Amino acid sequence: MAAVLNRLAPYIKSNEYLSNPIKKALYNYFYRPNSKIIKIFDIDRCRQQAVQKIFEKSNFKNYLPKRLNTEERCIETDVPEVFIYQFEDAYISIASSAIWVKDHLITYRSKGERFNEGFVTAHNNMDAKVVLKETEELEEGFFLGGNGSWNWFHFMIEMMPKMMLFDEKYTRTIFVNEIVLKIPSMQTILEIFTKNRFTVKYLNQDKTYFVKKVYYMNDFNHIQFNRFDGQIKADGTFYNAETIRRFSDKIIENLPEKTGLPTKLFLYRKNTHRIASNQDEIMDYLKEFGFVPVCLEELSIDEQASYFKNAEYIIGISGAAWTNMIFCRNHPRAISFVAENAESFTAFSNLGRIFDVDFHIQLYNNNGLHSDSNFIINFEDFKELFRNINGIQ
Template identity: 25%
Template sequence: MDLVEIQSLHRVSVAEVTSPTFQLAPPRVLNPDYIPAHILDAMRPGWFTGAFPAGRVRVTKLFDVYVTQEGLVFTQDKKLVQESITQHTPEECAQGLAQIVQAEQTQSVQHVTPSSLLLRKRGEQNYGHWMVELLPKLWLAEEHLPLCSLVVPQAGGNFARVLRDSVALSTGFVPLYHPMSPQDVSFFKELVLVDGLSNHGVYMSPLAFSRTDAMVASVPGAQVRKLYLTRKNRARRIRDEDSLMDFLQEQGFLCLDPADLTLLEQIKIFKNAECVVGVMGAAMTNIMFCRKGTRVINLAPGTMPDTFFYFIAGLRGLDYYEIRGKICEESESWDVPFEIERDHLAHVLSLGPQGQAN
């Protein structure tokens, strides 16, 4: 597999934007002993870097390239563009090349003429990845060049509605859409790439939230002040969650699963929240719509190597905690039931604004 960096290709450098410096303190974590050493090592660059230097975000137009898998970009001579790799495994990269070769042989390559912006990455069907790592690329790109088509994940159901609503709510742009599944192969005469906004798990640019406040301001807020987000009946759920939910409801929490809510409904509910408790997962992305200072308590198995919500909370000025729980079975996966002790949650709920006991 031949790799090529974007700078060595025939291209137009549209813009180079400086991402601001920022500083994040390590997260406040209850039960850090539940985190295995290798998982902690994976999160260390995100959690413990502290001072993040200025970054560089580039908008680049490429010519005559293929797109396949979850946003992998190949040149006409089948070299993989390094900057399009986002947590793809070597096997997925090799599969992408094989799909292009097969599509050429079967004449199933779709040719796209309009200038198109790539809004795809590994894990593209995840609500959080779309809202924080893909949609903001559109915000940046449209400030520097006229756009026609958006290359987006093939989506259905509520996620498809969220995808289009988020574009309509945050831009004045009415695009053509070019949806793609990981198995599709398309050839683009002009493809715009934005890189440098995020490096999943390691870095997130403040520019990822450049229009978030404007989105929130355009939606009236609900009167809900305390929210609990469940993952009931799905992987990575809390054992005996009903008991925990009973406790939270006694404390005045509204318990809900945002999965079937529209984007506007999600913004409305989170806009005025003062405390959000939830199981670590895509629904917790909605903390990006909360006001500065909102307390966020993220519940997660100790084996889950995730810094995504820590970055969101830090860059949005939220009062962020994690409570790590013990998994209920021997497993290498973090998508298994886990335990959260009610007393631990009650303790964090009782803390003052600076983490001091009331």
């Protein structure tokens, strides 16, 4: 029997056949107890586990980025009801937004969204393949992880604002990705919202945790982490503007402000990915207008916040640095260079609307490789866009 199953293993492990009853049964028999194929439950089917309603269902005006010679457009996006849920005897992975309870994987999905991160190695629309890695048992806590919990944008926009709404009467322990310990800016933000209120438990993203009682809040700010079709789209993007403004205000109130900083910023990239081969040419042109290069990865969070708070103009290549628009208070103009396959990505254009940033994009060709460097930004198109925004003939 084992020899037969070994020959079948590559076949039954493929995504295409996850929901085939026979292959699913064979897989669960052969790979128990370390891996299983289980049914996906949308979290709105778990209302019996809800302990508090946070927000009613609503609609969000999802604004597509402005471009030269194009009309600004928005699409209506459905926002789900938001609850605090309590799950017992659950498995979690700090790198996954899903919760594994009994024989169900509980998660939120927007159209076309893919979430195979952490202990979820594959899924289709009905079933998911989950893997129990090294497992540790925990008593209780509030889950503040998820897909992209290691990323500045997802950490700041999707996860940390939940601390504005979570009541410590449920638990005084929170679970976060241990990568926060390595990133001073994340540490600072976490301390602002947990100091004298919560104990932080840092979870290893290579482990699975069995939690006797875990509290979970579904997203009120949400951006698709990945898609089945590999595209980068507006689908599934929504924000709660009032909460994210209050979140931003609290951070600014708790950070020392730097003064005397330049107000025209070029977000210069180095020692990272997504670097244009002609970014120096653009920077040299902008110096004539008083711009200075700023490498945010070299700055503390209070310096980053101060730069954006006082900025009058921000130009740079798209990336997590644009998350810092939440600190803008000076109604700046902005130009972000965006890959062609991300022209309808609305995460930053919506932040611009919320924080009064006049946000524009210019596309560049990257052959569909979103993170690659050595692409070229069309310099003449940039000058035309820059002159148009500034009323320069």
